Amino acid sequence: MPLVVLCTIVAGLGLAWLSNFFDSDEILKRLAARSFAPLLTQDYGTQGQARIAVVTIDDGDLDEYGLTWPVPLDFHQRLIGRIAAHQPRAVFLDVVFLDDRPQPQVERLREAVCAAAANGVPFYYATYQRVDLSSNVELMLSTARTPTGERCAQPVRAPVEVDRLDQHQWVYPLNPASGPAAHDRARRAPSVALTLHCLHDPQNCPRDTSEPMALLWPTAAAASNLEIMVRPRMDGKGYDPICRGEWHWSEAVPFNGLARRVWHWVWAQEYQKPAPLCPYNQVVPASAFKGIGFTAEELDHALRERFVLIGVDLIAINDHVLSPVHGRLPGVHAHAVALDNLITLNGRYMGGGGFEWPWDGWTWTGWQKATLFSLASLCLVAGALVPYKCWQRGRLKAARTAHAASRKSAPFQSWERFADLARRHAGTRGKALRWLVLGALLVWLLAYLCSAAGGPGRLLILLPLTLALWMLLSGQPVFGRHDVHRLALGLRVTEVLVYALVTLAIVCLGFGVFRQGPLVVVEYVGLTALAGVLGWGETVARHAHAFWRALSDGDPVEAWNRHAAEEADKRIDP
Template identity: 30%
Template sequence: MNTPVPGTDTSATHKWAELLSHRTIWKAVFAVLLGIAGALLLPKLFGEEFATRQAARLYAPLAGMAYGAGSRERVSVLLIDDASLAQAGQTWPASYGYYARLLRGVEIYRPRAVFLDIVFRDARPDPTFDAFAQRLCALQASGIKVYLAATAGSDGALRLRTGLDELRGRCFEPVAVTYQPDEVDKVAWSYPLEPRGPGGVARRSAALVIHDDFASRPIAAPAEAMALSWGLTPAREGLRRLVEERNESDGGTRADNAPVASPNEQGEAGRNSAMQAQSYCRADYGPWEIVPFGVRNARFNDAEKPVCVFHDTAYAYDLANGAEDTDSFLEHTFKDRIVMIGTARQFSNDYVNSPIHGRIPGVYLHAMALDNLDTYGDDYKHAATLGFNLQADNLKLLLLVAAGLLPVVLVRVVKECTHKESKHRGFKLTLSDAKRFICEAGWWSLRSAVEVMGSLILVIALLYVGEKWLDIGFLTVVDIAVFALAAEWFEWNERLVEWLFGPAKHRHDSKQHKTKVGLLEWLRQHSFTPPITHDESASKSQKGSTPPR
């Protein structure tokens, strides 16, 4: 019976045995361990990476498309801007009488509720204060719920100015409006449902309170923060009103009251119209939103502008306009809806950054959060982060990490199976060498394309499972996907295995060729062993020799 020469392939069984050797197994194990360790430790050590946020920004339009119209037919926004204040002869801060008249104008159109996103914390002398307080009580008594923005006092409870605080519960309900933007890119990726105040006291946010008051099933045990899903398609009325306001402030002619059509309805001429050019925002471009900026801008010429707001928007000065078309617009915008009133003044700091709509008034944050709660209910997306705990969200993330790293293991096995060892010889200008070079280049290109496609499929699968099944916000899922792919693309597991076990031995390596050894082999070679005598050495040599055939 002939003994096969070591290092040669004799059968498919030998090849698979070599493939599934201890090195490949360790590579798979380290791929999983490195991914989990990276997802757990790197954000704690270095903070969230800006690259992850950029990747999430690319995906945000797709998430907005999937969100559809959401529940925006239930929510509208009324803005108090500089033009509205000027029309009413007001400066900032406006008088309490101005707010009383504003609420009276909204009441005419019978909304379901009114949320005033303006904090009345400090008392100031104003003879019209009583009229404002009476209007709040009258609005509540008429069946229209009233919510006022409030901030936490020293005891953690929500507080308002003297004269209003005594009316809580009877004429309005105070709600929390505290919000902290993302520490890395200052974008509103999440919304606090129950922010903690001084002493760790939980205070229910505006969106949560309003949702629970009108929902058939209130949110049970809400998480501290909700991952926001920003809608993509602009509201028909919201887009028109913003265009009109910008045209007037820029000294242009007021646009026609006809709504601005979407790009598909407008055609090429409509997209390049003067009205669109003067607007700070634009309509959405559907799937074109995810293509590189240069390509998108060459196609539409205004890709640098953010997408217009998602919710129907009116302005305070519209309430003073007695035109018939304006009255129809206000009735459509306010009737049987939650009307959220906020400011949009030029020098105000009440703005948030949306990954889709850019810098917008802060009241839209509460509108989008309420829209999410009305749309998803108990299945709203959680703004979770990996940590060393056994909370339900954390266990879901660990499961998602493991699921994302399993394809990395499969990719490693496939790479080992399809690996072709190159013959170390010089390249000559011969036909056979040229063919060999073309074949190797084609094989490398094909394998790279497959890896890229596999990475995209992995990310899409993680996003689908994370959002649809586990109710995790896509920013967290993108973060996990980045760590899962990094272990494979940067071959961290390959380098760690080589550091421990040394480089892989290829069949073309000669016995005399010296290679580097791994850490474990180095420790074995340099560990203390009893000295071997001359007789013992000879005995072992004879015992291990093979008699000639």
């Protein structure tokens, strides 16, 4: 057994490395993570939510101000001035100015930015930091100074790393990689989230940011989002919310969409797909500064002493991200959630790296956290499931052997005994058929009475359908009296429980000890259900043992051929 455990770990490490090259496996992993990820945030704190606000500019806001995109710089100047009046902790503008603007507007924007900085409100702006893309607006922002000589604005990079397989925002690079050297400036600015967090909370600034951060998208949206994110009804009477504020744990159950459809079918209701979740961080539309949706007191409470991130949510501007939990969101929410993760987790962010060997060529690079977690989880899987599978096979083999021996020890004594058993069997089949027809009539009668009383009559039909489906999947009677059948059913139930316990242990190990993100945790949770890995480990161990024995034989080739013949006999007649 120790050899089987060792070979299982080695096979699992090889599979973890190879999975990076199989897109089909990676896609399945992401599908599972989209259902599983919200469970990791059920105990997520609210420290970041209480310190972050997202100001959005959408098409409705532009209609209120009578503007079209791109808006004049005067709009940004007035918006920054009104936000700075509420004394936020800092302001970040997620708009890159690529075109030159009229010089008077540029000067007024400089005055607003420097006035905010002089009043203790730091201002940050997004930039590509490329000389060929710099405009007179960026030039002004990079050179503007307060009367005391301090910089009025700080440039930060706003990277959005889209996943190449499902286009969702799973990770957030804290220190974006530099572009072509010819277009790089001498000093590269870090990301938005890292800059805001470290400059305003240096004690909890992460020291090592080489590993990308796995984003945790919390589900408990700010209470005001459900009230302000609405659309008018078709009849013009009132508004309907465009998102929902709660996430239910049942959404993490596999095939939960099918279960919801079955539930609506039982109650004879029309199925409607659930609305997406509202954004986690508090949203303040730009129209709120005209008194729409927020009172003066509510607006001051939403902005004072908070990090305010300004972004756009326009149809004509492709500045959006796909959250694995919330769906399509304005791109500024990726920076808000990343900053929220750093604040709530006190800088100890979740890792978003993959499995990597601890060497590069002949150079030892050290163990990554994701690699150590993969090794620990594989040891847990092999150490728990390999002994259980061996014990399970032993129990089933002993039961089948005992059953076969009992049948051989009581042969038919005469033709009369065989005929008597045949007559009894025919009577049993008749009784079973009568009971089956009677049960079907009873179920139909109960369903009719339940439906007549206003209840879900279709619910009773699910019971026989479920039992029939279980019989087809398990290959045995649900209430069978065969000893081997009962043992096999009990072992399958026990196997599910063992897998569940190992899965829970891996989740706690990856999320609580190694601090890995949803994609990494889901990858190794899948190993508990991947019976092929266990089979590969046992197969490799059996062949390795036979190979070692063949080397010590007088004729190694003949010994290996005998082993191959025995393996073929097992496959033909197990």
